[in-house]
Structure formats: C-alpha cells, structure tokens
Amino acid sequence: MGVLKYAILGLLNRQKMTGYDISRACDTSLFEFWNAKHSQIYPELKSLTEAGLVEYEIEIAGNVLQKKLYSITPAGREAFHTWELTRHKPRGVPKDEFRLQLFFSDSIPSEQRLALLGAELEAHTERLAQLHDDLNKFDGIPPADDCAFCDYMVLLGAIKREEASCDWLETCIDLCRART
Amino acid sequence: MGVLKYAILGLLNRQKMTGYDISRACDTSLFEFWNAKHSQIYPELKSLTEAGLVEYEIEIAGNVLQKKLYSITPAGREAFHTWELTRHKPRGVPKDEFRLQLFFSDSIPSEQRLALLGAELEAHTERLAQLHDDLNKFDGIPPADDCAFCDYMVLLGAIKREEASCDWLETCIDLCRART
DNA sequence: TGTACCATGTAATGGGTTACATGATTCA
DNA sequence: TGAATCATGTAACCCATTACATGGTACA
Structure with missing residues (x-):
C-alpha cells in the first residue's frame, strides 16, 4: 500500500508545493477520493525526502518564516510514473x-x-x-x-x-x- | 467510533453465534458495507464480554473442541438499540x-x-x-x-x-x- | 491589535491487516 | 489419511486521527 506517497508525488509532479499546500489540496481537489491530515503529510514528506523521491528548498516568506518548498526528483518521477501505469487491485468495499x-x-x-x-x-x-x-x-x-x-x-x-x-x-x- | 462493536451486537441480537460465525458473516452478509478479520473480532468479543454487553457458554463440538457460543445481554441490547436509533454523521468520502x-x-x-x-x-x-x-x-x-x-x-x-x-x-x- | 490563515512539527491513541501459532472436525 | 473447513487466539506492524505545541503573516 502506501498510497499517500503517490498522492503527494502526483501533486508535486505538477508543481512545487509546501506541506501546507499539499494539506490544502487534500481538502479541496483530492477531497472526493483521498484525504490526509497535515500530521500525516509532514512525516511522509520527511520519509520521501530521505528516500530521495522529493527534495526541498527553503523559502523565506515575510521576514522570518521558513517555508519548505518541495519538488519531485527524477527518482520520484520514475516511482510515480510506475504507479500511475499500474493496475491496482481495488481494496474491499468501503465501510458504511x-x-x-x-x-x-x-x-x-x-x-x-x-x-x-x-x-x-x-x-x-x-x-x-x-x-x-x-x-x-x-x-x-x-x-x-x-x-x-x-x-x-x-x-x-x-x-x-x-x-x-x-x-x-x-x-x-x-x-x-x-x-x- | 467503535462501529465494529455494533456490527457484532447487531448480529448477536438476531441469534447466538461463535466468533467464527461472526467472522463468516463479515465475509458474506455484511460484505457489502462492513468487514473485519477474526484477529479483530476475537479481542472485540473479549472486551464486549468484560463490558457485560455479551456473554458466552461453552459448547462441545465432537469430542474435545470447545466453542464459545456468544449471546447478547440486556445491557448489550440496550446499547445496540441506542446506536440503531441514532443518526450518525457520515465519515469522509471513502478513499479510492x-x-x-x-x-x-x-x-x-x-x-x-x-x-x-x-x-x-x-x-x-x-x-x-x-x-x-x-x-x-x-x-x-x-x-x-x-x-x-x-x-x-x-x-x-x-x-x-x-x-x-x-x-x-x-x-x-x-x-x-x-x-x- | 486582533483575527483568520499560513506554516511546521510531535505524541498518544485507535483501528485494522498480516503474520504467527495451534489444534479439532468432517468428509472424501 | 489428507484436505478443507471449523475454531480460537496473540504479536508486530501500518495507517490514520486527535490532540498537543509553536509561531509567523496579512489584512482590516
């Protein structure tokens, strides 16, 4: 599994984003089929960085605030592309x-x-x-x-x-x- | 939350069952909207027993095999009935x-x-x-x-x-x- | 100057899956 | 006698939520 990983890679494949931006995207564009809280996203970004699938540059907003602007690496693009082309077996019927x-x-x-x-x-x-x-x-x-x-x-x-x-x-x- | 609890109580409200029977029911009648593995059901039955919502009698099948035949208690019926009449807020859209x-x-x-x-x-x-x-x-x-x-x-x-x-x-x- | 929002993290807990582990019964 | 199924449990791990914790920025 580990699908959140690909949700993040897919978003970063389109444009550079901060963790906060990704969190926003989960509440808006991905809302209909995926969701994640920031408390899950930040650790995931950390592990994706350690795995070399994403990287970040520090951006200064205002005077002091450091934003981490993430972008996808070639390895990340590769991993995403493989996932995107794979037929995944549907998980069981959703609980209701x-x-x-x-x-x-x-x-x-x-x-x-x-x-x-x-x-x-x-x-x-x-x-x-x-x-x-x-x-x-x-x-x-x-x-x-x-x-x-x-x-x-x-x-x-x-x-x-x-x-x-x-x-x-x-x-x-x-x-x-x-x-x- | 803790919805599994009510799934079990609902089943036992209909008839006495073993943990195994409940597990089977999850794979058949409840399949379209709920599911649970036996590794989740047995501990849940234990905690329901401790809470006094269900009870069991030992049944001997064959020569040796001890089955625990669970039934719902009045307290369990009460808890189930309350849940059954309550309007629950839908959890977020299912992941897909x-x-x-x-x-x-x-x-x-x-x-x-x-x-x-x-x-x-x-x-x-x-x-x-x-x-x-x-x-x-x-x-x-x-x-x-x-x-x-x-x-x-x-x-x-x-x-x-x-x-x-x-x-x-x-x-x-x-x-x-x-x-x- | 206060409020809404931007921004980033960690800790505790709960829910759920996979794997480990064991053994009896039924029926061909 | 072997295979499918009945039957019960625990342990390790993963995914996800809630709560804890902090502080900056933009704008009215």
Missing part, C-alpha cells in the same frame, strides 16, 4: 455505517427506519447540489490532455455516486411505505 | 486509489488511460453481474418487517452503486475518445 444500520433496521419501528432513510437522503441531496454547482463552474468540457479534464472526470464520478445514493434511498423509502 | 490515479492521468498517454478505464469497467461489470445473480435469488420482495427485507435493500444499494460506477466509467471512456 448507515448501511450497517439499515441492515439491522428490522429491529426498529417502521417510522424510525423511515426517519433514518429520510435524513440520509437529505444529506446526499444536499451534497449532490454542491457538486452540481462545482460542475457548473466548468465552461464546457476541457481538452483531454489538460489536468482540468481529470478534474472534470472525477467530479462526474462524484455526481454519479451521489445520484445513485439518492436514487437508492428514494427506492428504499418507497419500498418501506409500500410494504408496511 | 483508482480515482486518484485517474485524477493524475493527464501525465500518461491517452491509450494507457483508456486501458486503465477499460480494466476498471470490466471489474465493475463483473461485480454487477454477481450482484444481479444474488438479487435473482430473491423470490419477490420480502415483507418490510423481515430481516430479508434489509438484505434486499442493501443489495439494491450495492447494485445501484455498481451501476453508477459502470455508467461513469463508460462516460469517461467516451469522453476520452471524443476529445483526443
């Missing part, structure tokens, strides 16, 4: 507390189950609306060799995922109502 | 190595990207076929108060999820072809 709850919901009254389903649907509907807003920021489909095109594809994936969740939850609600 | 890879795929040749997308589509298509087989085992929709109805709902969820994945991957493949 809501589905676990629903799986055991024959043990609670029907109205309570409907309440849980309704709340879940509301959350996904809201999330879907946000994603549609993000999609509307695109001015047409970017060209395929542009990294904006990748942004576009993963955003489409997030939208289809949320749509499927909403669709499923609506079906469940209908079924519960029809069969009670 | 493929999407990470796709996000960085502007760095590789177009044919390679299409190959990755094709392989991923194939895997999801196969998985979808399996799930449809599982659905066909149902003889109509079970009544809403039956635990088979819960099985049915989570299976529908798994199917919609896979359908969305296939749909998305097909869209990506089309887009890549159209814009190259």
Whole structure:
C-alpha cells in the first residue's frame, strides 16, 4: 500500500508545493477520493525526502518564516510514473455505517427506519447540489490532455455516486411505505 | 467510533453465534458495507464480554473442541438499540486509489488511460453481474418487517452503486475518445 | 491589535491487516 | 489419511486521527 506517497508525488509532479499546500489540496481537489491530515503529510514528506523521491528548498516568506518548498526528483518521477501505469487491485468495499444500520433496521419501528432513510437522503441531496454547482463552474468540457479534464472526470464520478445514493434511498423509502 | 462493536451486537441480537460465525458473516452478509478479520473480532468479543454487553457458554463440538457460543445481554441490547436509533454523521468520502490515479492521468498517454478505464469497467461489470445473480435469488420482495427485507435493500444499494460506477466509467471512456 | 490563515512539527491513541501459532472436525 | 473447513487466539506492524505545541503573516 502506501498510497499517500503517490498522492503527494502526483501533486508535486505538477508543481512545487509546501506541506501546507499539499494539506490544502487534500481538502479541496483530492477531497472526493483521498484525504490526509497535515500530521500525516509532514512525516511522509520527511520519509520521501530521505528516500530521495522529493527534495526541498527553503523559502523565506515575510521576514522570518521558513517555508519548505518541495519538488519531485527524477527518482520520484520514475516511482510515480510506475504507479500511475499500474493496475491496482481495488481494496474491499468501503465501510458504511448507515448501511450497517439499515441492515439491522428490522429491529426498529417502521417510522424510525423511515426517519433514518429520510435524513440520509437529505444529506446526499444536499451534497449532490454542491457538486452540481462545482460542475457548473466548468465552461464546457476541457481538452483531454489538460489536468482540468481529470478534474472534470472525477467530479462526474462524484455526481454519479451521489445520484445513485439518492436514487437508492428514494427506492428504499418507497419500498418501506409500500410494504408496511 | 467503535462501529465494529455494533456490527457484532447487531448480529448477536438476531441469534447466538461463535466468533467464527461472526467472522463468516463479515465475509458474506455484511460484505457489502462492513468487514473485519477474526484477529479483530476475537479481542472485540473479549472486551464486549468484560463490558457485560455479551456473554458466552461453552459448547462441545465432537469430542474435545470447545466453542464459545456468544449471546447478547440486556445491557448489550440496550446499547445496540441506542446506536440503531441514532443518526450518525457520515465519515469522509471513502478513499479510492483508482480515482486518484485517474485524477493524475493527464501525465500518461491517452491509450494507457483508456486501458486503465477499460480494466476498471470490466471489474465493475463483473461485480454487477454477481450482484444481479444474488438479487435473482430473491423470490419477490420480502415483507418490510423481515430481516430479508434489509438484505434486499442493501443489495439494491450495492447494485445501484455498481451501476453508477459502470455508467461513469463508460462516460469517461467516451469522453476520452471524443476529445483526443 | 486582533483575527483568520499560513506554516511546521510531535505524541498518544485507535483501528485494522498480516503474520504467527495451534489444534479439532468432517468428509472424501 | 489428507484436505478443507471449523475454531480460537496473540504479536508486530501500518495507517490514520486527535490532540498537543509553536509561531509567523496579512489584512482590516
């Protein structure tokens, strides 16, 4: 495993960044499919530096503040490229507390189950609306060799995922109502 | 957190089981939304026993083999029921190595990207076929108060999820072809 | 001058996987 | 009698989160 490593290398393959920038990227551009806290990123950058896959230069911001501006090394690019071309076996199905709850919901009254389903649907509907807003920021489909095109594809994936969740939850609600 | 605890309590709320049975259940009925290895389950059962939420009786199978047959206690039922009725905040988006890879795929040749997308589509298509087989085992929709109805709902969820994945991957493949 | 944000780290803890370790039962 | 499966556990390690800890910069 050790996928975080490649997330970082992939970002640095595009441009020089600080640990803080990488942390920001996890909260924004990578948000839909990866995440990491700064407490994980800084140690990882340290070990990548020791492994010779990245390097840094100190930059002074303002008067005193030292920023470490990281860049990828040729060895790092090589490692990233190998990973990028490899077909990785999917890890098991993601854990989902809501589905676990629903799986055991024959043990609670029907109205309570409907309440849980309704709340879940509301959350996904809201999330879907946000994603549609993000999609509307695109001015047409970017060209395929542009990294904006990748942004576009993963955003489409997030939208289809949320749509499927909403669709499923609506079906469940209908079924519960029809069969009670 | 500590959701595994409730997965176990939920199973024991239905029937008495051994640690091994619980382990099996994780690989089968819970597979679509939860999983745990036996090395995690046995210690958890120990701590649940210490907390008074479950208890066990020794059963002899064959001549010698001692099985621990666990059952839920009233306190355990209480704890499970509280969890079951609570609306839990969803943990962040699940990590997805493929999407990470796709996000960085502007760095590789177009044919390679299409190959990755094709392989991923194939895997999801196969998985979808399996799930449809599982659905066909149902003889109509079970009544809403039956635990088979819960099985049915989570299976529908798994199917919609896979359908969305296939749909998305097909869209990506089309887009890549159209814009190259 | 205060607040939001930029910037970097470590420590403790929890959750989870892999590997180690053992032995009984069932059925062909 | 051998293989698949049932059955229970521990140890080492890895990944990740929360909390601890510090301080500078930009801007209103």
